[in-house]
Amino acid sequence: xxxxxxxGIAIIFGFIGGKFSNRFKFPGVVGxxxxxxxxxxSIFKIFSLELLDKIGVFNDLALGIVAFIIGSEIRMTxxxxxxxxxxxxIFTESFGAFLLVALxxxxxxxxxxxxxxxxxxxxxxAPAGTAVVLQEYKAKGPLTNALYTxxxxxxxxxxxxxxxxxxxxxxxLIGGTVSFLNIVEGPLIEILGAIVLGGLMGIAFGYFIxxxxxxxxxxxxxxxxxxxxxxxSKYFHLSLILSNLSLxxxxxxxxxxxxxxxxxxxxxxxxxxYIIFFVIAGAHLQIxxxxxxxxxxxxxxxxxxxxxxxxxxxxxxxxxxxxxxxKYLGLGILSQAGxxxxxxxxxxxxxxxxxxxxxxxxxxxxxxxxxxxxxFEIIGPIATKFAISKAGEMNKAK
Amino acid sequence: MNILxxxxxxxxxxxxGGKIFQRxxxxxxxxxIIIGVLLGESALGILKQSTIEAFTPIINVALGLIGFRIxxxxxREVFRKYGRSIYTILFSEGLFTFFVVTLLVTLITKKFYxxxxxxxxxxxxxxxxxxxxLWEYKTRGPLTTILQAIVALDDGLSLxxxxxxxxxxKSLLSSEASFTLLHSVGVPLFELGKSCSIGVxxxxxxxxxxxxxxxxxxxxxxxxxxxxxxxxxxILLEADFLxxxxxxxxxxxxxxxxxxRKITGGxxxxxxxxxxxxxxxxxxxxxxxxxxxxxxxxxxxxYLIGRSFGKMMGAWGGAFFSxxxxxxxKYLGLCLFSQAGxxxxxxxxxxxxxxxxxxxxxxxxxxxINVITxxxxxxxxxxxPCVKFAVTKADEVWRNITEEDIVESYRVGxxxxxxxxxxxxxxxxxxIIKTIKERESYHFPVVNNxxxxxxxxxxxxxxxxxxxxxxxxxxxxxDVAIPVGRVLYQEQPLKEAFEIFDRRQIDYLPxxxxxxxxxxxxxxxxxxxIESINRKLFERQQGLDEELKKAEG
Numbered sequence: 001x002x003x004x005x006x007x008g009i010a011i012i013f014g015f016i017g018g019k020f021s022n023r024f025k026f027p028g029v030v031g032x033x034x035x036x037x038x039x040x041x042s043i044f045k046i047f048s049l050e051l052l053d054k055i056g057v058f059n060d061l062a063l064g065i066v067a068f069i070i071g072s073e074i075r076m077t078x079x080x081x082x083x084x085x086x087x088x089x090i091f092t093e094s095f096g097a098f099l100l101v102a103l104x105x106x107x108x109x110x111x112x113x114x115x116x117x118x119x120x121x122x123x124x125x126a127p128a129g130t131a132v133v134l135q136e137y138k139a140k141g142p143l144t145n146a147l148y149t150x151x152x153x154x155x156x157x158x159x160x161x162x163x164x165x166x167x168x169x170x171x172x173l174i175g176g177t178v179s180f181l182n183i184v185e186g187p188l189i190e191i192l193g194a195i196v197l198g199g200l201m202g203i204a205f206g207y208f209i210x211x212x213x214x215x216x217x218x219x220x221x222x223x224x225x226x227x228x229x230x231x232x233s234k235y236f237h238l239s240l241i242l243s244n245l246s247l248x249x250x251x252x253x254x255x256x257x258x259x260x261x262x263x264x265x266x267x268x269x270x271x272x273x274y275i276i277f278f279v280i281a282g283a284h285l286q287i288x289x290x291x292x293x294x295x296x297x298x299x300x301x302x303x304x305x306x307x308x309x310x311x312x313x314x315x316x317x318x319x320x321x322x323x324x325x326x327k328y329l330g331l332g333i334l335s336q337a338g339x340x341x342x343x344x345x346x347x348x349x350x351x352x353x354x355x356x357x358x359x360x361x362x363x364x365x366x367x368x369x370x371x372x373x374x375x376f377e378i379i380g381p382i383a384t385k386f387a388i389s390k391a392g393e394m395n396k397a398k
Numbered sequence: 399m400n401i402l403x404x405x406x407x408x409x410x411x412x413x414x415g416g417k418i419f420q421r422x423x424x425x426x427x428x429x430x431i432i433i434g435v436l437l438g439e440s441a442l443g444i445l446k447q448s449t450i451e452a453f454t455p456i457i458n459v460a461l462g463l464i465g466f467r468i469x470x471x472x473x474r475e476v477f478r479k480y481g482r483s484i485y486t487i488l489f490s491e492g493l494f495t496f497f498v499v500t501l502l503v504t505l506i507t508k509k510f511y512x513x514x515x516x517x518x519x520x521x522x523x524x525x526x527x528x529x530x531x532l533w534e535y536k537t538r539g540p541l542t543t544i545l546q547a548i549v550a551l552d553d554g555l556s557l558x559x560x561x562x563x564x565x566x567x568k569s570l571l572s573s574e575a576s577f578t579l580l581h582s583v584g585v586p587l588f589e590l591g592k593s594c595s596i597g598v599x600x601x602x603x604x605x606x607x608x609x610x611x612x613x614x615x616x617x618x619x620x621x622x623x624x625x626x627x628x629x630x631x632x633i634l635l636e637a638d639f640l641x642x643x644x645x646x647x648x649x650x651x652x653x654x655x656x657x658x659r660k661i662t663g664g665x666x667x668x669x670x671x672x673x674x675x676x677x678x679x680x681x682x683x684x685x686x687x688x689x690x691x692x693x694x695x696x697x698x699x700x701y702l703i704g705r706s707f708g709k710m711m712g713a714w715g716g717a718f719f720s721x722x723x724x725x726x727x728k729y730l731g732l733c734l735f736s737q738a739g740x741x742x743x744x745x746x747x748x749x750x751x752x753x754x755x756x757x758x759x760x761x762x763x764x765x766x767i768n769v770i771t772x773x774x775x776x777x778x779x780x781x782x783p784c785v786k787f788a789v790t791k792a793d794e795v796w797r798n799i800t801e802e803d804i805v806e807s808y809r810v811g812x813x814x815x816x817x818x819x820x821x822x823x824x825x826x827x828x829x830i831i832k833t834i835k836e837r838e839s840y841h842f843p844v845v846n847n848x849x850x851x852x853x854x855x856x857x858x859x860x861x862x863x864x865x866x867x868x869x870x871x872x873x874x875x876x877d878v879a880i881p882v883g884r885v886l887y888q889e890q891p892l893k894e895a896f897e898i899f900d901r902r903q904i905d906y907l908p909x910x911x912x913x914x915x916x917x918x919x920x921x922x923x924x925x926x927x928i929e930s931i932n933r934k935l936f937e938r939q940q941g942l943d944e945e946l947k948k949a950e951g
Contacts, residue, residue: 004630005626008623009627015616219667219671227403231407272619
């Protein structure tokens with residue numbers, strides 16, 4: 001059957017779901033996800049896994065665009081003003097989630113390697129879930145700025161934390177020695193490479209777009225820049241979120257006017273792409289995992305949420321941030337999706353071959369992350385909406 | 399390689415190529431296609447045949463957008479706007495071109511279905527390349543008006559012709575053995591009905607749903623989804639999706655015109671990257687080697703000649719019967735050569751639909767894509783110059799001008815006042831007042847013995863001296879003159895003068911001979927400048943409005 005038929009179905013049903021969830025004062029994202037869940041293999045099976053694979057390019061496309069938009073929202077001036085504070089918050093919320101989850105899992109299982117791996121899953125946030133809500137409600141203000149920056153940048157730290165935790169876990173599981181350099185090398189390349197790639201492309205495309213006059217061409221070229229950035233990142237196994245983020249950031253700060261035009265052009269076409277993205281994400285949710293998630297999943301959910309919220313509160317307090325940021329930032333970054341699942345898949349790849357204990361760990365991690373993602377993907381956007389509405393930053397952007 | 403990367407590269411290089419070609423006054427479409435040829439298998443081989451196949455959904459979306467936008471143009475208002483004469487010309491040039499090309503191609507290839515298909519494609523005219531020329535040369539007049547109407551409408555006509563031609567061609571190709579009347583009429587009519595009813599159904603649902611959507615952004619996503627769904631459904635039901643989306647567009651624009659206007663901007667913004675990609679892919683599919691085959695090269699030449707002849711004669715005939723002006727009769731045909739998106743799009747649709755009919759169908763599809771793309775090259779290169787020639791001959795160039803255009807085109811020296819009086823710096827107040835009385839001006843440059851500008855006197859600056867009449871003999875011009883702030887020079891663009899006026903909130907400036915010199919050669923006053931600009935504007939447009947009214951009526 002033709003793929004376009006399904007894409008059309010996905011947009012229409014996603015859209016109806018979004019309207020529906022708006023009626024309950026929930027963000028549209030929740031409705032898109034539910035539409036996907038209903039259409040997907042879990043319930044009505046209109047979208048088969050095979051088909052989902054085929055339209056998987058939309059994931060990369062949507063993530064690239066989200067990252068670009070987040071990057072464009074991060075202003076150098078904001079960073080300079082609250083840079084130190086933001087960095088502190090990123091560290092405290094990430095480590096807060098890591099430590100609490102690790103602690104909880106250790107108390108439950110008494111296995112250190114398991115605690116480390118689960119802890120390392122926790123900091124990864126889903127930028128799309130947060131950013132799309134911020135856009136839907138036209139949020140603007142200090143909390144919004146902080147949210148964009150934190151969800152954008154904390155993926156770098158999440159990758160780092162995972163690298164260390166995984167190395168340590170391996171040490172506990174099979175013994176032997178590891179060198180610090182070996183641990184750091186991979187993720188450092190992944191992170192720095194992405195930043196450098198995005199930065200260079202940002203400069204190159206900035207010069208090019210400045211020369212363009214027509215609005216049509218601006219959209220074409222900026223979309224092309226994002227696509228190329230995604231493609232190159234995938235090819236070299238760099239973080240495509242970070243590379244597009246730095247593309248957007250360099251672009252936004254060095255070429256202010258050009259970026260305004262590119263940003264507007266990109267934003268005008270994003271809605272259908274987001275809808276498809278979240279419908280696909282919803283279809284991927286495996287609802288049958290929910291009941292078997294067990295106590296471990298519950299611990300993970302509670303510890304991750306309180307770790308993120310508490311960590312953000314602590315970081316914002318010691319760096320003397322706005323009260324709005326202190327109270328609500330943690331709530332805004334609860335979403336968990338692609339990045340965490342990506343890390344879980346990495347665990348299966350790295351630990352699946354390490355004997356029985358490794359295999360058990362791999363299965364447990366992937367199932368638990370997949371199951372808890374159902375909760376976090378749905379709660380995350382709702383919490384973000386709650387946060388910005390409490391902070392009074394809704395409907396402030398023109 | 400990652401497919402998104404390829405898409406990105408194709409769009410970027412396509413946009414880049416388009417820009418470069420535009421610099422040489424070649425329509426961008428040609429640039430996109432050439433980039434495609436370079437990336438394709440016949441040159442660099444980055445876009446392989448298998449990759450191109452993977453892009454099929456994107457191509458279909460691009461075609462769907464083209465069809466939808468043409469459909470949206472066909473609303474009641476448009477039909478009401480143009481008089482009957484325009485429709486006479488439209489049908490005459492479209493149908494005549496169709497007949498001529500069909501006849502010629504059938505004679506050469508002995509294949510009636512091929513003739514029908516190429517004939518249908520021949521009737522389309524590319525609006526973009528044509529209207530670009532009109533814009534660039536600011537044309538205005540009966541030829542321009544009729545030309546704009548024709549290019550806006552004839553894509554719709556050609557799609558309808560295509561609809562009929564393609565279903566007949568299909569039944570000719572697929573059932574040559576059992577050729578009965580029922581088959582040759584019934585099947586095509588059924589096919590047409592199927593495509594149209596999908597479009598009508600989707601359009602109806604869409605319009606019903608429109609009522610619940612208030613947000614502009616949402617309705618845009620919804621329309622995109624509807625277009626995509628229509629394409630998908632048509633492919634599913636083996637109908638012609640281009641016709642379905644055309645009908646979708648027509649239904650939407652006529653049932654809910656207001657909502658439709660809201661979304662067209664969004665659709666237009668959404669389209670360029672997809673179009674660029676589309677043309678690059680068309681280029682990548684082109685096989686220049688095919689034209690080494692003389693019969694194919696001959697076919698392309700025949701198509702070109704038949705189409706040009708058909709357009710010229712058809713336009714002439716239509717203009718003759720509708721009693722249009724002589725310039726329209728003579729030159730309209732020359733303006734209709736351009737061919738681009740629609741023709742190529744239709745060629746792609748034919749390729750898509752006919753390759754389902756087996757190897758012969760696929761061959762036909764490839765042949766048509768190549769003939770159309772190659773001839774597009776030629777007509778895109780000769781089309782715009784022909785339009786330029788025609789509008790120049792019809793004396794409609796540089797008529798549709800605004801005040802801004804006049805300002806842009808002149809230098810200060812050309813519109814300044816030369817009849818001004820200088821006041822010597824040692825002139826007494828009496829003498830100054832005498833000078834002011836003689837001339838109808840409020841501002842006067844003050845010069846020294848070497849005729850160098852030293853200051854300005856305006857009525858306002860004199861006011862304070864009037865109180866002390868007994869000093870009339872003592873006060874000299876240099877005492878009351880105000881220092882010179884800014885001057886203009888003769889060769890300065892007039893636009894800069896206006897910028898200075900605006901920024902400094904003044905209405906008078908002296909003009910010196912050259913930049914940096916102090917020799918006053920004229921003055922510029924804001925109000926009289928505006929007057930002379932309006933006079934120039936009137937001179938340019940004089941008489942044209944009446945002619946236009948005659949033509950439109």
